Amino acid sequence: MLHIALLFFIGILLGLANLKSTFLILTPLVTPSFLLLTFSSHQKISFSKRFIMGWVFGLGYFLVSLYWIPNALLVEANQFSWLVPFAFLGIPAICALLMGASWIIIPWMHTQGVLRVGLFCLSWLLMECMLYLPFGGFPWSLIGYVWHRSLPMAQIAHPFTIHGLSLLTLIWGSFYYLLIEKRTKLARFSLISTLILSFLGCYLWGMKRLSEPNKIKDLPSLRMIQPNIPQKNKWHPAFQKRNLRKILKLSYASGSDSQTLIIWPEAALTYNMTPSLLRYITKYLNAEQFLITGVLETAPSFKDSFNVYNSLIVLNNRGHIIEKYRKHHRVPFGEYIPASSLLNKIFPHSLRTIAGGRTQTLRGKKPQTIQVSSDIQFSPQICFETLFGSLVSSKPEKPLWILNLTNDAWFGRSTGPYQHLQISRFRAIQANLPVVRAASTGISAVIDNHGRIIKSLPYGQAGVIDVHKKDQIRRSGQEIWSSLTGRL
Template sequence: MGSAERGHSAGRGARRTSLFEALAGRIMLASGWRRALLAALSGAIATLGLPPFDIPLAGFIAFPVLVWLLDGLGRDPGAGALKRFAAPFAIGWTFGFGYFVAGLWWLGAALLVDAGSFAWFLPFAVLGLPAILAIFFGLAAALARLVWSDSAWRILGLASAFALAEWGRGFVLTGFPWNEIGLIALSHPVLVQSVSLMGLQGITLLAVLIFSTPAILSDRRGRWPVAALALALVVGQIGYGIWRLDAHPPSASETVAIRIVQPNIRQSLKWNAQEAERNFEKLLELTAMRPAPGEDVVDSETPADDRRTLIVWPETAFPFVLTDRPDALNRLADTLQPGETLIGGAVRVERSEADRARFYNSIYVIDDQGTIVEAADKLHLVPFGEYLPFQDLLESWGVSNLVQMPGGFSAGASRRAVELAGAPSFLPLICYEIIFPDEITLEDPAPGFILNVTNDAWYGETPGPYQHLRMAQVTAVALGLPLIRAANTGISVVDDALGRERSGLGLGATGTIDLALPTETIDTPYRRHGALLFWGLWCVFTLLSVVFRLDLRPRID
């Protein structure tokens, strides 16, 4: 059933309909609040494909319902342009609202850390932000209807429209590409490998097509070619993933070890002045831990002078401005052993002659003498979390940042690989800037690994940290670099360049990870050419949609 015209006659015609066709017909005939409820529920169901649930089957339920709802609009040549836009927009927006409320409700947990100051903002975070993000899905549905046809090929137009919308969501108003639809299709390392070819946006394009395929299985026109295309894409993704994982066995350094420190400090205590010294002592104690004798993580025959250990603390780990505390640097010098380097998240301060301070969310590199030898600043800041858009106006209304820094954080000037003595260089990505791979440019020679420090303590034991981890892993695979990730409360991991987890600490755990540094880096097509393959596929999908919408195809089906 490719259109509402066939849907309205389903069950009444001479041909006997199946239960599947009857269900499609009932969904197409839905209107009013029933249509809105179906759209919202299907969007919410789609989030079951995201971490931590990882049930891709949810996509095969959600998107057929969306297709059938759009089919139910039929064609009304007499309708004005506004009505032709508004009806599919409403369906897409409601689908998106269900998707983002169910997928992002945990953002409200950050506001409850200091409920007295921010609880009033809860409705905006839990409902307002999803309402804004849903606009992209509404535009996608309206755009898809422009090339809607009565053949199975219409789902290529839906895939093109949603991929374009998700691309826009990545940069409009600084961008928030959290939980892009393609993530639903990346529940296993085998499936993730295709991002090295086309990035997450390319996966989104293919995922919407594949997930929508059940909706066209009862169509009379084009169902077998489209179904065969979807099946070929699934087989290709799985086959490519298996081949790639087999072609690149794990490898590790014989001289460079990693120790990730996960202190598991609750957000309510993280910036408590009375807890600062205790938090710092906890970090030092975990840092001083050593593998038991005989449990060397690098080649035991390597001379001690040639070994290096990189100790990684999470985002804003130091509970004070480190440069104002020479005693703390002395404590670090006493704790670090020869050959150990600490890389930790910190608040960096620049003070001008007028004693005006600018604060940066940064990473410090500190050698075994307690000397700060390098620093890198965060570039992509979180609106309302690290800086306040339209600050003067909003502060006059009583709105403030979640992170209480005078004037908020300032963005860094540029991103570059950080060089290390006796170890590979690394690409510093602080917190959620790792979910913006389009903003990352790697120069030759590429760094040896991505270092991602984050503080997901804001969100407690909710789906948020699991989603954040998956997006970090997808970016690392797309760029072909190992991922070293330190999170305050979890989830901390060491992954190789293909997203295989070598070791990790779960959410809410306290401890350390000791492991040899994964060494292999891979020059991926995505790293080299960006989203070029995605845009090529997008043009093909869009062109085919237009051809079948205008009925320009050869008479072969």
């Protein structure tokens, strides 16, 4: 029983790495050794016990790192507050099943030394990969994301992906276990030398990459809108006109005529897309400008009266839709109900999707590069699609940047919106492309291909982010060996 309690505590400790405090970067560099030292290699542990131990450890880890998810249920508390305990415990419990499964598949506890470390790291990597499976995937709490606090180390995600960075982190965190196990001075000296040299090598390589010119120059001139509309008011009929006026006022305030793109966040347009409405919201655009917005799109259906998609549309100055992307990866229970026919029989009057009332959204095709003009071509992503590296389009043309429209208002001032921002930074690093991130209540940001935040708006503040070509040229010309040391 003591082992079980200790595993739960170690899981919580490692889960703290996903929170905002800078000192918590140390937790993944220490806790793997605690975990490895918990078991003797001579212990005979059955399959079922290994699964339970892995599940308990995973439960502690995911409880801490995903604690903010139930906040979404409190936006409409009268409808969904009864689900809070299920979300708080249920989602981490489901994710922890994958940890338990990985501990069964890879029996690292029955080994010792370097083999034990290797198998343990492999079991963790297997768990991270399996996070892409349940309900379409939710690869959120990856241990490699802790390095957003150190940009040089974060650059390792470019050649090796975020999973490679997770693997390196776990290997470094396991060195203390090997130091305790090794008895000879030579073995310990070799281990310490390997740790220092590998860590230093990665850091210096990251510094070198950060000194290279960024790709911000590939962005067009743009204005990004952060309206900061509370989620409880967003779809309320009494607030719709006021909300739209606020967005339009921010969009066409002084300086907008010099921007090629005006960008609104996910589902910013809460009215039906009638031709007259589209002409109204684009009437202040000139012939060289375009408006990009998120919208809940309704489309005719043969089976039902209509289908609903969470979409991104590109409008010209006449209000015509010239490009469109329908979200491919939907949020489980937020935009659709997995196994809905079964669950609706169990909860016929209570269970409905959070984001879309009683209407589930349908899945669109995998994203392709949207090319508005010769110098405007981007990969579209909506909401948590930024978690999936495979959704960065490469057809028919390779994009010049990534556009992420999102709405993190559901989660309030928790770590959720901040974690989402950091994941976007890693997507920029891994894809080697700038990311433009428009969020309803924050955190909106322009991120270069090295993961640096060039411009941003804090959570809970209304405003705009303007990106001008002259700013981009100036930024590219001052690349930052000097400023980097002061920042890091």
